[in-house]
Amino acid sequence: MSLVDNQRPLQPEYVPGSITDRESERKALKQALNSIHLPNILLHGPRGTGKTLLTRQLITQLEDDIQHHYIDCIHHNTEHKALRKLHTSITGEDTPQGFHTSKLQRKIEKQLKHVRHLIVLDEADFLLQNNGNSLLYYLSRINKPANLGIIIVSAHTASLQSQIDERTYSTLQPRRIGTEPYTSEQVYQILSERARQSLEPTSLHHEALTYLASATENTKLGLHWLRHAAQNTSQPISEETLKQTQKQAHHRFTERTLSHHTDHHRTLYRAIRNFDDYPINSGQIYTTYREHCRKRDLKPLSNRRISDYIQHLKLHGLIETKTYYGGKHGKTTQIQPSSLLQ
Numbered sequence: 088m089s090l091v092d093n094q095r096p097l098q099p100e101y102v103p104g105s106i107t108d109r110e111s112e113r114k115a116l117k118q119a120l121n122s123i124h125l126p127n128i129l130l131h132g133p134r135g136t137g138k139t140l141l142t143r144q145l146i147t148q149l150e151d152d153i154q155h156h157y158i159d160c161i162h163h164n165t166e167h168k169a170l171r172k173l174h175t176s177i178t179g180e181d182t183p184q185g186f187h188t189s190k191l192q193r194k195i196e197k198q199l200k201h202v203r204h205l206i207v208l209d210e211a212d213f214l215l216q217n218n219g220n221s222l223l224y225y226l227s228r229i230n231k232p233a234n235l236g237i238i239i240v241s242a243h244t245a246s247l248q249s250q251i252d253e254r255t256y257s258t259l260q261p262r263r264i265g266t267e268p269y270t271s272e273q274v275y276q277i278l279s280e281r282a283r284q285s286l287e288p289t290s291l292h293h294e295a296l297t298y299l300a301s302a303t304e305n306t307k308l309g310l311h312w313l314r315h316a317a318q319n320t321s322q323p324i325s326e327e328t329l330k331q332t333q334k335q336a337h338h339r340f341t342e343r344t345l346s347h348h349t350d351h352h353r354t355l356y357r358a359i360r361n362f363d364d365y366p367i368n369s370g371q372i373y374t375t376y377r378e379h380c381r382k383r384d385l386k387p388l389s390n391r392r393i394s395d396y397i398q399h400l401k402l403h404g405l406i407e408t409k410t411y412y413g414g415k416h417g418k419t420t421q422i423q424p425s426s427l428l429q
């Protein structure tokens with residue numbers, strides 16, 4: 088018999104009825120939106136600390152005269168792609184393939200004049216890493232007379248000042264709102280509420296949930312692991328069940344994360360996991376990546392592109408990197424799989 092009565096509350100996209108312990112962040116966001124001019128906000132904090140949830144809740148409560156546009160920058164990681172998405176969201180129409188950036192900009196500017204708009208750039212690090220601040224520069228330039236607000240959601244950037252050019256920064260002047268990592272008690276509370284809504288009664292031992300909450304600060308990973316355990320046993324979930332399913336659950340979590348990316352990202356990640364000893368340097372990784380490509384009949388990408396892809400894995404929290412300057416080889420990057428994903 089399945090332990091899962093309702094799958095939905097265990098999905099990361101599910102919006103729960105109430106948000107645990109994020110009242111001050113919720114209020115800060117709400118307050119910022121109450122000003123005459125829509126604000127620019129940098130919402131930052133580690134992965135799985137409720138940033139997307141807070142944003143999603145906020146946009147459902149906007150005043151009627153504010154249109155919102157949600158852009159996931161993992162998929163829309165260039166100015167052009169993000170503008171296409173924005174254009175579609177503003178007009179409600181598909182954006183023809185042939186539209187150039189300047190045409191998109193003209194059409195968007197026309198629409199922006201009359202109503203207030205709030206743009207959410209979720210996972211903004213992917214856009215910044217890939218395309219610098221060209222989109223933010225453009226948006227900051229057209230924001231007159233201040234009827235446009237931008238929420239920049241980031242798991243890596245606590246301050247935009249070093250990431251974007253001075254002019255763009257001083258025009259945007261984003262307010263910073265941060266989400267701290269959850270304590271294990273908070274993770275426990277969040278996961279137990281989701282388990283209550285999703286699982287059959289008595290199908291999760293108390294000490295199993297305590298173990299799960301102490302083993303991960305990232306609620307997205309915690310939910311995924313719980314779902315995986317529930318789907319793979321017909322007995323009530325114990326601490327032992329969780330320990331047994333940990334490796335597989337983490338593996339699936341990584342696969343799911345990388346499903347948004349290319350075959351080369353997956354091949355690269357496999358190459359990184361292939362070593363016995365860590366850290367390894369980017370040169371060793373590139374050689375191993377090429378061998379994996381050969382076995383999979385893939386044409387390897389250049390070292391330069393692979394350096395970017397290493398950054399993508401880092402942004403997702405799948406690997407940890409340290410860069411050293413100086414020495415015989417100039418700059419070297421040392422890499423290891425994330426200690427949080429075993």
Ligand SMILES: Nc1ncnc2c1ncn2[C@@H]1O[C@H](COP(=O)(O)OP(=O)(O)OP(=O)(O)O)[C@@H](O)[C@H]1O
Pocket residue numbers: 098099100101102103105106107108109132133134135136137138139140141241242277306307310
């Ligand atoms: N305070 C909370 N109360 C209830 N559920 C929460 C809370 N914080 C996070 N969650 C749930 O945990 C999951 C992950 O949260 P969310 O996606 O908002 O985190 P995030 O900080 O945006 O993560 P990432 O940086 O990886 O995108 C979601 O399913 C969300 O509903």
